[in-house]
Amino acid sequence: MPAPAQAPSGGGAAWRHLLLLLTALPLALALLAFALQWRGGGVDDPATRWPPHTAEPTTSSWLSHRSSSACADILAASSAPTFPYLRGWSFPFDAPHHPKVCVQTSTSAGLDQILPWLFYHKVVGVAHFLLFVEGKAAKPGVAGVLESIPGVKVVYRTKELEEQQARSRIWNETWLAGFFYKPCNYELFVKQSLNMEMAIVMARDAGMDWIMHLDTDELLYPGGAAEYSVRRLLADVPSDVDMVIFPNYESSVEHDDIKDPFSEVSMFKKNYDHLPKDTYFGMYKEATRGNPNYFITYGNGKSAARIQDHLRPNGAHRWHNYARSPNEIKLEEAAVLHYTYTKFSDLTSRRDRCGCKPTKEDVKRCFMLDFDRAAFIIASTASEEEMLRWYNERVVWNDRQLNLKLLRRGVLTRIYTPMAIVQGLRESGVFTSVIAASQSAANDKVPFQKNKTDSELRSVSGRFISSNSRKILSIVEPPFRDNDVSAVPPLSPPGLDEQQSFT
Numbered sequence: 001m002p003a004p005a006q007a008p009s010g011g012g013a014a015w016r017h018l019l020l021l022l023t024a025l026p027l028a029l030a031l032l033a034f035a036l037q038w039r040g041g042g043v044d045d046p047a048t049r050w051p052p053h054t055a056e057p058t059t060s061s062w063l064s065h066r067s068s069s070a071c072a073d074i075l076a077a078s079s080a081p082t083f084p085y086l087r088g089w090s091f092p093f094d095a096p097h098h099p100k101v102c103v104q105t106s107t108s109a110g111l112d113q114i115l116p117w118l119f120y121h122k123v124v125g126v127a128h129f130l131l132f133v134e135g136k137a138a139k140p141g142v143a144g145v146l147e148s149i150p151g152v153k154v155v156y157r158t159k160e161l162e163e164q165q166a167r168s169r170i171w172n173e174t175w176l177a178g179f180f181y182k183p184c185n186y187e188l189f190v191k192q193s194l195n196m197e198m199a200i201v202m203a204r205d206a207g208m209d210w211i212m213h214l215d216t217d218e219l220l221y222p223g224g225a226a227e228y229s230v231r232r233l234l235a236d237v238p239s240d241v242d243m244v245i246f247p248n249y250e251s252s253v254e255h256d257d258i259k260d261p262f263s264e265v266s267m268f269k270k271n272y273d274h275l276p277k278d279t280y281f282g283m284y285k286e287a288t289r290g291n292p293n294y295f296i297t298y299g300n301g302k303s304a305a306r307i308q309d310h311l312r313p314n315g316a317h318r319w320h321n322y323a324r325s326p327n328e329i330k331l332e333e334a335a336v337l338h339y340t341y342t343k344f345s346d347l348t349s350r351r352d353r354c355g356c357k358p359t360k361e362d363v364k365r366c367f368m369l370d371f372d373r374a375a376f377i378i379a380s381t382a383s384e385e386e387m388l389r390w391y392n393e394r395v396v397w398n399d400r401q402l403n404l405k406l407l408r409r410g411v412l413t414r415i416y417t418p419m420a421i422v423q424g425l426r427e428s429g430v431f432t433s434v435i436a437a438s439q440s441a442a443n444d445k446v447p448f449q450k451n452k453t454d455s456e457l458r459s460v461s462g463r464f465i466s467s468n469s470r471k472i473l474s475i476v477e478p479p480f481r482d483n484d485v486s487a488v489p490p491l492s493p494p495g496l497d498e499q500q501s502f503t
Contacts, residue, residue: 108135224333
């Protein structure tokens with residue numbers, strides 16, 4: 001009977017081994033967790049390669065006499081960076097990536113608007129920026145920062161530049177003549193076209209492949225590309241295509257106290273070209289909400305052009321060619337996000353830039369779009385309380401049920417990527433770092449002065465005139481004549497009265 005006596009002993013040994021295993025396993029896991037989290041002894045966390053976030057220089061000491069506190073607040077970095085690996089990123093643009101994309105703008109905005117706009121487009125693949133500045137953007141505290149950023153060329157609107165542009169071929173042609181010698185938006189439209197003409201030569205000299213005109217309240221959205229990149233989007237365009245049209249989406253703000261549109265706005269109204277026609281016309285009245293048009297401002301998008309001989313602007317929204325009719329395509333998913341009237345202060349700022357009388361007749365010679373005319377009259381004649389009420393009725397999307405209905409039907413859409421990129425750039429200290437670095441460089445060397453680039457501007461202007469004669473404004477008559485092609489102004493989307501022509 002010895003066998004039965006040994007059975008309990010074997011079972012006890014098994015239980016002891018099991019208890020030992022259950023005791024040792026948690027201890028082993030704890031040691032493993034400690035080893036993985038320990039940063040001494042050669043375990044390298046990439047986030048620790050950068051300086052502590054709180055050690056980044058702040059701008060409050062020197063911004064106080066150059067810009068408002070609102071600007072400093074908008075550009076200030078957070079204490080909890082979302083994109084820690086952006087810190088110290090130099091945005092190398094000399095890498096051999098093709099195609100090389102150039103964005104040109106005419107602006108009088110401040111750093112609080114230009115820096116998020118500019119660095120967002122750097123992230124999405126824009127290689128070169130041509131900034132034609134005046135007003136606030138031309139002040140030393142703003143322009144000095146912009147000139148310090150790699151890949152950025154600042155062109156001042158000086159008397160000399162205006163004299164150079166006054167000799168442009170454009171003034172002797174008919175395609176832009178309908179906009180000459182008119183105030184406000186018409187004057188801006190002509191100025192943008194002249195700047196675009198000059199930018200073609202500058203972009204070509206810089207080795208760019210594509211050029212695009214954008215305002216600083218517009219962001220490119222490369223929807224449909226294999227990656228979130230404008231460069232990749234244009235790389236996939238067939239080689240026989242000369243121009244690519246980006247339909248625009250219009251911002252739909254949800255409250256009236258927005259301070260930083262690029263970081264706070266995520267809802268947009270889709271363009272007519274990206275909607276089924278029955279949806280567009282079927283939801284037109286609800287989407288318009290009593291405004292003159294489906295969009296409160298323009299609806300005909302912006303375009304990018306392949307840089308080539310005889311290229312010319314065709315107004316701020318399109319490009320053209322003196323030698324032939326360009327082959328163009330319209331993108332089915334990509335868009336320009338237009339952040340228009342996103343701040344209540346936009347009502348008064350637009351009013352202050354124009355000296356027209358607030359009458360229905362006079363505003364027609366100053367503004368091209370119906371909503372701009374109505375907004376100017378309200379801003380010129382109403383009290384602030386009345387303006388705020390009008391702004392909430394016409395601009396702010398505060399009816400949640402209507403918003404949900406239009407979102408379900410696809411008229412409205414949510415786009416979060418630009419918001420995330422801009423917030424990440426800000427929280428990582430990119431904006432404050434470039435401002436502080438520019439100020440530090442100015443203190444170490446020579447104080448920035450606006451006229452320091454006058455000689456360079458003379459060189460650029462001279463090359464513009466000579467290059468125009470050689471490359472773009474050649475007197476040699478091409479076989480194609482574009483005398484009947486007029487500049488494309490900002491246009492509203494189709495109205496209900498045009499429904500029959502689309503069915």
